[in-house]
Amino acid sequence: MVQSQTDIARVLLVAETTGYQIRMFGDVAERCGISLIFATDRCHQLDDPWRDAAVPIRFHNEE
Incomplete structure (x- = not known):
């Protein structure tokens, strides 16, 4: 049985x-x-440093 992406x-x-x-x-x-899919607090400028394809999000305001 083949599953489609959906x-x-x-x-x-x-x-x-x-x-x-x-x-x-x-x-x-x-x-x-x-x-x-992981969404973690990490620097958005790093190019997937842990190779987990996580979405970078920020939990705090740095101001």
């Missing part, structure tokens, strides 16, 4: 960091056939 369940996980505790969610999601 048939895959997706979850957006918003987290402060991408430590090993959060990465465990990725392992479980992969085993369950779920596409997990």
Whole structure:
């Protein structure tokens, strides 16, 4: 059975960091056939330093 990209369940996980505790969610999601997208507090100018394709977001205002 072939699934199209629209048939895959997706979850957006918003987290402060991408430590090993959060990465465990990725392992479980992969085993369950779920596409997990991380959104973490990191510098938006870095080019995916941890190779997790996380969306960079800022949790605080630096002013």
